[in-house]
Amino acid sequence: MREKLIAYLVVVTMLMIAPSVAFARWVPTTKKDKKAFDGLQRVLVLDGSNVHNVGELHMHVGNWGNFGSLPGSANTFSSQPSAQWPAGSGIEYLYASGLWIGALKSGVPAVTTAAFQTEFRPTQDPLEIIYRTAEGAKGGTRQPSPDADDDKDGLIDEDWLNGRDDDGDGLVDEDFAAVSKQMFSCWYTDDQAVALQIFPEHNPLGLMVRQESYQWEEDRFDDFVGIEFRIQNIGNDILEDLYIGFFADCDAGPRDRDRYFEDDVTARAFVPVFAPTSDRSRSTLRLRSTGTATKA
Numbered sequence: 001m002r003e004k005l006i007a008y009l010v011v012v013t014m015l016m017i018a019p020s021v022a023f024a025r026w027v028p029t030t031k032k033d034k035k036a037f038d039g040l041q042r043v044l045v046l047d048g049s050n051v052h053n054v055g056e057l058h059m060h061v062g063n064w065g066n067f068g069s070l071p072g073s074a075n076t077f078s079s080q081p082s083a084q085w086p087a088g089s090g091i092e093y094l095y096a097s098g099l100w101i102g103a104l105k106s107g108v109p110a111v112t113t114a115a116f117q118t119e120f121r122p123t124q125d126p127l128e129i130i131y132r133t134a135e136g137a138k139g140g141t142r143q144p145s146p147d148a149d150d151d152k153d154g155l156i157d158e159d160w161l162n163g164r165d166d167d168g169d170g171l172v173d174e175d176f177a178a179v180s181k182q183m184f185s186c187w188y189t190d191d192q193a194v195a196l197q198i199f200p201e202h203n204p205l206g207l208m209v210r211q212e213s214y215q216w217e218e219d220r221f222d223d224f225v226g227i228e229f230r231i232q233n234i235g236n237d238i239l240e241d242l243y244i245g246f247f248a249d250c251d252a253g254p255r256d257r258d259r260y261f262e263d264d265v266t267a268r269a270f271v272p273v274f275a276p277t278s279d280r281s282r283s284t285l286r287l288r289s290t291g292t293a294t295k296a
């Protein structure tokens, strides 16, 4: 019986992710690295339009587990805010970061990364873009509202925002949960053929990641972007000892100053992670993380 593992993680305060690599600016130089970015397929949203910008932290969100805009790079979206705070200041706190997931795959350790190696990717279906919504959107009512079952079919939020008819009722995204003033929704996997072509050493865990990110505009809640990941084992291997983390290259400084990242000082933040529920009978794991740290 294939074991299913679903992990749920909320990370707030992207601005504060521990900067393990401070000014190790990465620019694709080798043929392989350039190929990795050249190989970004059309379903990846590369036009820079997907930026959280209703709060004070303006942050680019990719639909392949990547955050930040890689300022100064040759990418099509590098002129967009990376993780800029306060809004409009031109002060960046991030070059790029990305989701990492490691586990024992049938006893063999394997790790999938979103940065800098783009091993998470959406499918080639043009529907696999990044979707934008906000509280109040049609179909997006959520609990505790009594109208959370938008289509009155007895199920709540059964057709999440992905451009698809997930419940087979002929309607697309007719009942999902819209969170915050600005929400992005997307999904990707770690076993796409293009990732294996570019990174032949990549050993997929067989994961599907559903990602939503949120931002609010009220003064008390506008200094962060919240991100939720729902991670599912869609492969045929049992995954054990699963770890979730982020790679982050936190170049900090005014983006219009040449080599602004060279005077960065690093610090580490220890963010508490706890598992409020664990339903072993369904092989379900829920993780929630919140935390803050200080800027060095």
Ligand SMILES: [Ca+2]
Binding pocket: 149, 150, 151, 152, 153, 154, 155, 156, 157, 158, 175
């Ligand atoms: Ca419903």
Ligand SMILES: [Ca+2]
Binding pocket: 159, 164, 165, 166, 167, 168, 169, 170, 171, 172, 173, 174
């Ligand atoms: Ca539907």
Ligand SMILES: [Ca+2]
Binding pocket: 159, 160, 161, 162, 163, 164, 165, 166, 172, 173, 174
């Ligand atoms: Ca849907």
Ligand SMILES: [Ca+2]
Binding pocket: 139, 140, 141, 142, 147, 148, 149, 150, 156, 157, 175, 176, 177
């Ligand atoms: Ca709903």
